[in-house]
Amino acid sequence: MxxxxxxxxxxxxxxxxxxxxxxxxxxxxxxxxxxxxxxxxxxxxxxxxxxxxxxxxxxxxxxxxxxxxxxxxxxxxxxxxxxxxxxxxxxxxxxxxxxxxxxxxxxxxxxxxxxxxxxxxxxxxxxxxxxxxxxxxxxxxxxxxxxxKANKPHIITLSAVSTPVLIEKISHFMEEEKIAVRKMTVNDLDISSSNYRSELERHVEVTLHVLVPNSFNTVSLVTKLQEWHQFRSISVE
Incomplete structure (x- = not known):
């Protein structure tokens, strides 16, 4: 041995x-x-x-x-x-x-x-x-x-001109896209530095913490949101 x-x-x-x-x-x-x-x-x-x-x-x-x-x-x-x-x-x-x-x-x-x-x-x-x-x-x-695979978490940030139905409209859109909103934050933006439309308009930043389905397509979502012609910027992380 x-x-x-x-x-x-x-x-x-x-x-x-x-x-x-x-x-x-x-x-x-x-x-x-x-x-x-x-x-x-x-x-x-x-x-x-x-x-x-x-x-x-x-x-x-x-x-x-x-x-x-x-x-x-x-x-x-x-x-x-x-x-x-x-x-x-x-x-x-x-x-x-x-x-x-x-x-x-x-x-x-x-x-x-x-x-x-x-x-x-x-x-x-x-x-x-x-x-x-x-x-x-x-x-x-x-x-x-x-x-x-469970739904994936994403953060969607929207900068837009505020209207009385903006939040409701966004919420309804997310439901149609089968995107579950876990958290929503709305912050006022400094309108003095804004060149978008007039200074009398109120600009807000809406941050959404969402869960998206496996079929989620970022490009398709951004394209649909751009059709509103209401957002200054759209960010999806």
Whole structure:
């Protein structure tokens, strides 16, 4: 039986290349979806996790036979999970209307686990995990978008000439477009700086926090609002 604390150079090379390949496959999917952490980031995370696992399991083989020395192959690997959590947190963004980047943060965390598995020689588990992650990110994403995706939050800002029926008209329009209004804010604008129509008119800014259906089309919505000829500016975030 071979020495459990020793690994050959070819085995090290194989594990590092496997980590780069598996991490890159997941990174390609994230890159194609235009996420913050893409191809190279996932490769580096997986490769680094594999290297740390190799170091943890085999890097201190010279001390294995020393008296009063207890070898723990998981000592550095455990620190990877914590460290990757901070890296994943950097991909999570709060945009004011929603939180994005959670899936990418989770993919980074899983890629680190795949790297640790490769470093430990658990090739089957690492390959199966990679396939399942790709299935989740690509196939399940299409299923979610088509059948499970909830209404998306958006912020619509309208700058307009105020009329007695403006708010009612906007509300009725949103109902026709099947857009649920969660919050509405109306602010008076400084009419002295306005060149729109006359200074006797009252200008307001209406901010709508809404939930839109999956079929929502931003261009179509803006086009319909422009037909009113009442808005100075229209913004959809």
């Amino acid at each position: 071979g020495d459990p604390w020793y690994i050959g150079q070819w085995d090290i090379l194989l594990r590092l290349l496997a980590a780069m390949t598996l991490g890159g496959l997941i990174g390609i999917e994230r890159e194609r979806s235009n996420h913050a952490a893409g191809f190279r980031t996932h490769i580096l995370v997986c490769l680094g996790s594999t290297l740390i696992m190799l170091l943890s399991a085999y890097g201190f083989a010279g001390f294995a036979n020393e008296a009063n020395v207890r070898m723990d192959p998981a000592r550095l690997a455990a620190a990877v999970i914590t460290g990757v959590g901070f890296l994943g947190a950097g991909t999570i963004l709060f945009t004011g209307k929603s939180i994005t980047g959670l899936t990418t943060a989770a993919s980074i965390w899983v890629v680190a686990g795949i790297g640790l598995a490769v470093g430990a020689g658990f090739y089957f588990a690492a390959i199966v995990s990679t396939v399942l992650v790709l299935l989740n990110l690509w196939v399940f994403n299409k299923v979610e978008r088509r059948y499970l």
